[in-house]
Amino acid sequence: MANILVAGGAGFIGSHTVLALHEAGHHLVVLDNLSNGSSENLLFGELIVGDIRDGALLDRVITDHEIKAVIHFAASIEAGESVKDPMAFYANNVGGSLSLIESMVRNGVRSIVFSSTAAVYGQNEEAETLSEELPKKPINPYGHSKWMVECMLKDTAATGALDAISLRYFNAAGGDPEGRIGERHDPETHLIPLALDAARGARNEVKIFGTDYDTPDGTCIRDYIHVSDLADAHALALHQLLDRQDPSSGQTKAGYYDAFNLGTSRGHSVRDVMNTAKKVTGIDFPVIEDTRRPGDPARLVADATRAKSELKWSPDRSDLTTLMEDAWRFRRTLGN
Secondary structure, X not given: OOEEEEEOOOOHHHHHHHHHHHHOOOEEEEEEOOOOOOHHHOOOOEEEEOOOOOHHHHHHHHXXXXXXXXXXXXXXXXXXXXXXXXXXXXXXXXXXXXXXXXXXXXXXXXXXXXXXXHHHHOOOOOXXXXXXXXXXXXXXXXXXXHHHHHHHHHHHHXXXXXXXXXXXXXXXXXXXXXXXXXXXXXXXXXXXXXXXXHHOOOOOOEEXXXXXXXXXXXXXXXXXXXXXXXXXXXXHHHHHHHHHHOHXXXXXXXXXXXXXXXOOOOOEEHXXXXXXXXXXXXXXXXXXXXXXXXXXXXXXXXXXXXXXXXOXXXXXXXXXXXXXXXXXXXXXXXXX
């Protein structure tokens, strides 16, 4: 098995991917500045606290640990915050990614799986579900920053310097089915953990931001995907890239790039999520209606046909009830 660098691996999705890759037999090195992650999220792997914008540090980590491939999660992620402070998002998301790609090329690391987002599509209201071929029309700096990194990877791959897969996922949620790790942001901004925090008494209420969208119940619709299913997709993408390096594959040169959507092709409204949280927890917590947040599209639902067929991926735990049950299992372990 290979030595894998997981940038941003102490975050929510990164830590679950580390868990999946450990179970697959890989040796994991996690580089994280802990701005959005926590060492408590890491059950396995070696943690190095640092920033991917530090090129000298990246070079040392890659050479000292004989890194074979990279999975890149290190990014600022809140769309609303990106509207308030776009330069911070570009500095971290684009500048950090450039630093990482440059270090990979300098040190001959050929394979990278990039954590991208459905935000690259923007509104795209002409489509019920979003396929990879749709125009990229991000409506906030967060989406712009992720699309810029995708372009950087595709252009670098075209030179023959590396192979890359971008995974565009929708709303990650849930938690390890055994309750060992789960969503742990400070401050918490994601809908499902906020709802569950209201259920367990860690907050007084949960807000619905916008009830006047052009959707059946007026609230935003999102495609919620279980974090363990996302972790499996990253492992499948990584193994596809590593297989290209096998001499028996006949792929002696780098230069491959592709992007895949990860989702369920089913949308759930904010009200659906609230009702499911109340059903799973058995607690009727307060819900407050508020105005829209900047940069929120009305509907984001994936067409994940290609990921299922080409990566052989299946989102087995991503029905909303199972996802909520797994999130609740972990959320109850946290103190108020």
